Amino acid sequence: MSSSPWEWLWKGDEDVATPFLTGAVSRCAPSLCGLLKRRDAYQGTGHGPVMDSALVGKVVVVTGASGGIGMATARRFAAEGARVVVHYRTGRDRAEGLVKALGADALAVRAELTREGEVRRMFAAVMRRYGQIDTLIVNAGSWASESLPVDEIPLRRWRQTVDAVLTSAFLSVREFSRVMRRQRRGNAVLVASTAGVFGEAGHLDYASAKAAMAYGMVRTLKNEFVRLAPHTAEYCGGRINAICPGWTVVPRNAAKLKDAATVRKVTATMALPQIGRPEDMANAAVFLSSDVLARHITGQTLVVAGGMEGRLLWQPEEIDPTTA
């Protein structure tokens, strides 16, 4: 064991340590052998293996795992060695196909998440099978595809969207919190949207519900989760964070995102002007769910959208400089 937590930097291969300490790493690329020695030296400090998520054997419930982002997330957790619960509503074939493909200890469960009784039954079924739930990924959600200004949004649509996005998230985290209270362990990730951060003209219902998840919900629950699952010397305590995907290509929107004008519009304010991939969200969810990698992170809202700064509101030809 090293006497200093930083000793791994200079113990081992001189070719690695010397340039690192003099800030000249880029001019003196270390050999593969040197890199491996550095990694081994780091592992010798007692900090554990390099970037081990420690998710092996954890039970992870992914809601909406019959859809694009949820499916990629379920796959990623399975690759980390987690036992994955693949939730679906109507996409039974996709969910069961995924469970078969995972080949690990996975389970498909159906629930309409806006219905209290169905959510309760889903969590009960998971507890019967596994006896614990370590992580909940609140990913299920939908939006009304028709773009409507506020004065044209029917109350019925408003209620449906708020139910599908926000009420379903509430029912899912509420049921999970009851499990957490009993097992005194657990963390969650809410999948919100950049619509909640920057707004989304034509989709007030969706943007409002996602903003509630990304801010009020996650910041309130960070203070409650740690009471349900208190920290100890070995355990970080119950945590919750939110991810806000930008436009992400999934089967539902793949055709729309082939349209060049749409791609230009939605990437125009991004430092990395690419459409997100479901795996980008999956990687963020895995990181935030790891009590090792994200031990000290809770109540945060992570925007995964290539450095997006907002919406492209006007085309140049729409702007009249004489009235500006």
Ligand SMILES: NC(=O)c1ccc[n+]([C@@H]2O[C@H](COP(=O)([O-])OP(=O)(O)OC[C@H]3O[C@@H](n4cnc5c(N)ncnc54)[C@H](OP(=O)(O)O)[C@@H]3O)[C@@H](O)[C@H]2O)c1
């Ligand atoms: N893709 C994007 O560009 C994007 C951007 C920002 C945020 N998001 C958010 O990311 C999440 C996943 O989106 P996605 O693009 O992967 O969508 P998707 O492919 O359409 O999948 C949506 C999933 O949610 C489930 N679901 C929807 N409403 C439900 C309800 N009331 N009860 C139970 N399950 C329900 C669906 O189940 P069934 O299909 O089985 O019915 C499906 O598994 C959503 O919350 C979405 O708002 C997506």
